[in-house]
Amino acid sequence: MAATAKGPLDGVRVLDLSRVWAGPHCTRILADLGAEVIHISGRRLVGRREVTRETAKVLGTYPDNDPGERHWNRNVLNNDMGRNKLDITLELNTERGVELFKRLVKISDIVIENYSPRVMPNLGINYSVLKAINPAIIYCSMPGYGPEGPFHHFVSYGTTIDPHSGLASRMGYPGEEPHMSGNAYPDPASGMFATGAIMTALFSRYRTGKGQHISLAQAESGTALTGEASLGYQLSGEVPPRIGNGHVRKAPHGAYPCKGDDKWVAISVGTEAQWTNFRDAIGEPGWAVDERYLTLEGRLQHQPELDGHVADWTRSRDAYDAMRLLQDAGIAAGVVVNADELMNDEHLNQRRFFWKFDHPEAGVQTHAGQPIRLSETPARHYRSAPTLGQHHPYVLGELLGLSDDEITDLEETGIIGYTPLVRE
Amino acid sequence: MATVSELGNGALAELTVLDLSHYVAGAYCGKLLAAFGAEVIKIEAPGVGDGARQVGPFPDRSPDPEASALYLYLNTGKKGLTLDLASEGGAAILKELVTQADVLIENFAPGIMESMGLDYATLSAINPRLVMASISNFGQSGPYRDYRADTMVEMALSGQMYVNGDPEREPLSSTGYQPSYQSALYAYSGIMAALIARDRDDRGQYLDVSIQEAMASEHQFTLNGFTASGKIRMRSGNRYGSVHPTTILPCKADDNGKPGLVSLGISDPTQYVLFLQLLDMSELLDDPRFANPQMCAVNYRDFDALISSWFMDHTAEEIVNALQDNRIPAAFVNEVSDVLDDPQYEFRGFWKEIDHPVAGSHRYAGLPYHLTEAPPVYERANLLGEHTDEVLREKLGYDSDRLGQLREGGVI
Numbered sequence: 115m116a117a118t119a120k121g122p123l124d125g126v127r128v129l130d131l132s133r134v135w136a137g138p139h140c141t142r143i144l145a146d147l148g149a150e151v152i153h154i155s156g157r158r159l160v161g162r163r164e165v166t167r168e169t170a171k172v173l174g175t176y177p178d179n180d181p182g183e184r185h186w187n188r189n190v191l192n193n194d195m196g197r198n199k200l201d202i203t204l205e206l207n208t209e210r211g212v213e214l215f216k217r218l219v220k221i222s223d224i225v226i227e228n229y230s231p232r233v234m235p236n237l238g239i240n241y242s243v244l245k246a247i248n249p250a251i252i253y254c255s256m257p258g259y260g261p262e263g264p265f266h267h268f269v270s271y272g273t274t275i276d277p278h279s280g281l282a283s284r285m286g287y288p289g290e291e292p293h294m295s296g297n298a299y300p301d302p303a304s305g306m307f308a309t310g311a312i313m314t315a316l317f318s319r320y321r322t323g324k325g326q327h328i329s330l331a332q333a334e335s336g337t338a339l340t341g342e343a344s345l346g347y348q349l350s351g352e353v354p355p356r357i358g359n360g361h362v363r364k365a366p367h368g369a370y371p372c373k374g375d376d377k378w379v380a381i382s383v384g385t386e387a388q389w390t391n392f393r394d395a396i397g398e399p400g401w402a403v404d405e406r407y408l409t410l411e412g413r414l415q416h417q418p419e420l421d422g423h424v425a426d427w428t429r430s431r432d433a434y435d436a437m438r439l440l441q442d443a444g445i446a447a448g449v450v451v452n453a454d455e456l457m458n459d460e461h462l463n464q465r466r467f468f469w470k471f472d473h474p475e476a477g478v479q480t481h482a483g484q485p486i487r488l489s490e491t492p493a494r495h496y497r498s499a500p501t502l503g504q505h506h507p508y509v510l511g512e513l514l515g516l517s518d519d520e521i522t523d524l525e526e527t528g529i530i531g532y533t534p535l536v537r538e
Numbered sequence: 539m540a541t542v543s544e545l546g547n548g549a550l551a552e553l554t555v556l557d558l559s560h561y562v563a564g565a566y567c568g569k570l571l572a573a574f575g576a577e578v579i580k581i582e583a584p585g586v587g588d589g590a591r592q593v594g595p596f597p598d599r600s601p602d603p604e605a606s607a608l609y610l611y612l613n614t615g616k617k618g619l620t621l622d623l624a625s626e627g628g629a630a631i632l633k634e635l636v637t638q639a640d641v642l643i644e645n646f647a648p649g650i651m652e653s654m655g656l657d658y659a660t661l662s663a664i665n666p667r668l669v670m671a672s673i674s675n676f677g678q679s680g681p682y683r684d685y686r687a688d689t690m691v692e693m694a695l696s697g698q699m700y701v702n703g704d705p706e707r708e709p710l711s712s713t714g715y716q717p718s719y720q721s722a723l724y725a726y727s728g729i730m731a732a733l734i735a736r737d738r739d740d741r742g743q744y745l746d747v748s749i750q751e752a753m754a755s756e757h758q759f760t761l762n763g764f765t766a767s768g769k770i771r772m773r774s775g776n777r778y779g780s781v782h783p784t785t786i787l788p789c790k791a792d793d794n795g796k797p798g799l800v801s802l803g804i805s806d807p808t809q810y811v812l813f814l815q816l817l818d819m820s821e822l823l824d825d826p827r828f829a830n831p832q833m834c835a836v837n838y839r840d841f842d843a844l845i846s847s848w849f850m851d852h853t854a855e856e857i858v859n860a861l862q863d864n865r866i867p868a869a870f871v872n873e874v875s876d877v878l879d880d881p882q883y884e885f886r887g888f889w890k891e892i893d894h895p896v897a898g899s900h901r902y903a904g905l906p907y908h909l910t911e912a913p914p915v916y917e918r919a920n921l922l923g924e925h926t927d928e929v930l931r932e933k934l935g936y937d938s939d940r941l942g943q944l945r946e947g948g949v950i
Binding site for chain 2: 120122123135139143147171172173174175176177178179190191194195241256259260262263264265266267268269270271273274275276277278279280281282283284285286287291292293294295296297298299302303304306307308309310311313314315316317318320321322324325326327328329330331332333334335337338339340341342343344345346347348349350352353354356357358359361364367368369371378379380382384441444445446447448449450451452453454455456457459460461462464465467479480481482483484485486487488489490491
């Protein structure tokens with residue numbers, strides 16, 4: 115039943131003007147759940163014209179570091195974000211481009227973009243314009259700080275949203291400055307909020323027949339995800355300090371070095387029962403019965419010495435062996451996995467978390483699957499990422515009813531195309 | 539079709555949600571549903587309640603299960619019901635409630651619901667339209683199913699931690715609850731998708747969300763490099779990837795003596811040139827070490843030393859304004875106390891003043907988005923068992939005698 119079931123968003127059409135990560139992360143989920151996501155890009159925004167082998171090697175995101183003849187179709191970042199989506203190009207800074215976009219709005223359910231707030235108005239597009247064309251349209255905009263307000267014009271990336279939102283303040287070595295996420299974490303986090311908001315609007319629309327405008331501020335996403343800490347500050351009057359991998363109510367709690375180069379195991383010991391189990395599991399060494407470590411309070415007070423002892427135990431051990439031994443004793447422990455270990459993780463692979471996509475120009479690539487695991491209408495691998503402009507015939511021809519001649523004319527006049535344009 | 543005003547208090551006002559959550563993951567998911575008007579019934583064990591009530595921070599550092607910041611934030615807008623699910627009577631009441639529910643959320647360790655006779659097979663037999671969401675550390679299957687974890691262990695096993703921190707030092711987790719929050723967002727979207735599918739298919743379904751998978755899905759760039767070329771993404775310190783200056787730098791303290799820090803997000807060559815012009819240091823472009831953001835990343839130590847005197851001459855506010863006026867990405871570096879004074883958040887009405895009988899009136903972070911037709915509602919968290927009588931009377935028609943017996947038996 116599940117294998118052939120329609121996706122939960124089957125029949126929902128999304129016009130996806132989003133770029134880079136936050137927006138594409140959202141539309142990727144919608145596409146995995148069965149929505150027809152049409153990614154629309156201006157060819158100037160697709161990226162540089164040339165990618166040399168040297169550049170490819172630095173970036174590491176082209177299969178075998180070979181950019182190929184059409185590098186824009188071989189970039190694995192784009193192909194991961196673009197999976198299950200359709201692709202057309204459209205120059206929205208032209209009258210004909212905007213006119214075609216508006217015709218698509220008429221037959222679509224959702225429009226999403228993550229431009230800075232000046233871009234869409236410059237194209238003559240805003241919610242009222244879209245609503246006049248299609249009152250049921252759901253329009254999600256998600257700039258860094260919101261469309262209005264004192265910082266609305268700020269140029270932002272996930273990397274600057276991170277410290278602004280307070281997220282970075284929750285990471286850092288003891289006593290040091292806030293530390294940026296190595297992952298530009300606010301990007302996918304904002305994408306997740308956008309996904310939930312769009313689904314809520316869709317659910318509502320099935321009842322009211324009305325669309326709406328979703329105005330998301332990426333900075334606020336990060337601040338919502340630290341809401342317990344900003345409330346905690348108001349209650350206690352204390353700004354939480356940076357404590358590395360420590361924990362206010364657990365010790366030992368940290369990443370400890372293991373056998374091999376840059377191998378670590380994270381170990382978390384909280385309750386008295388866990389401490390006893392931990393001591394047993396590591397063979398009841400003499401130091402562990404030292405009276406300084408008898409109580410949690412003592413262990414918290416003497417963390418550096420305690421961490422030293424734990425590291426002495428982990429250092430000669432394989433990280434996976436240490437994790438399994440401790441988990442078998444009921445202790446929370448995990449290998450600090452790198453990309454290789456993550457993709458070969460036995461648990462994730464047994465759960466078939468990773469999906470393989472065979473792309474006509476990039477070959478077989480493995481991407482993270484979809485954490486939304488629904489029993490009856492599962493997320494699916496429908497198709498590998500499109501090549502640039504691959505779906506002009508379907509979208510412009512079938513959906514909008516343009517003739518082959520008209521499509522050729524659009525191509526000749528540069529409204530659509532199949533190769534990026536040089537950015538001025 | 540209903541009009542918006544007929545929908546009353548939000549887009550999800552027609553939904554009844556049984557929220558069996560504890561701590562963060564399930565609770566945040568339930569909070570989001572409540573924000574759009576769903577009737578969310580938080581079900582806690584009699585006496586102690588959700589473990590989040592013991593976590594804090596607390597007013598004046600004095601523990602009070604009704605004044606834990608963690609609980610208060612994650613349970614806004616819910617009704618409180620106490621129920622001993624481990625007792626036969628408690629499980630029976632839950633099953634009765636399931637007949638009237640649309641959604642059930644739980645984040646017990648895998649197997650616990652089954653041990654109480656409350657697994658999905660049983661509950662869906664009672665109500666085939668039920669959408670049941672389980673959030674757990676590693677999902678409901680596989681070799682790590684019963685592994686234990688906290689924020690740090692999830693950060694480790696999802697691959698997030700390895701790329702945070704200094705390459706010369708240990709990888710960094712974050713404090714707080716990011717993995718649980720992310721799983722809550724996946725669960726929220728999954729529940730909404732299941733409800734949309736239910737409109738069409740007239741049946742509910744089961745949703746299995748793994749916190750590890752949620753976090754492993756939040757750094758595609760790490761995975762993409764490896765699948766493409768075998769590249770293992772490494773930690774890059776308080777910098778990002780292969781471009782500089784995308785970093786946090788010290789600057790002049792402000793008038794209140796607060797140590798200065800400012801965030802830069804320069805990766806684009808044009809912005810890089812503009813930045814050096816602004817600092818009156820364009821000559822650095824002629825130095826091969828600093829010719830572009832990529833080279834600059836290789837030689838970031840020398841670069842930071844060269845630009846530091848300009849930064850130490852200017853406050854964060856001066857720097858952010860000067861750079862942003864030239865469309866160069868820069869931002870403030872905020873503590874969780876600073877964000878409360880942020881003028882942009884103030885303008886957007888992000889903070890919601892919510893009064894609570896025990897904790898008092900405070901400003902809570904709202905949702906990061908506005909919906910024009912379905913504004914979220916923000917109400918305080920429930921007290922432990924606050925609505926037990928109300929829910930059981932209204933939903934199940936229990937009378938005072940029955941409630942008295944249940945209370946005596948410790949079921950509620």
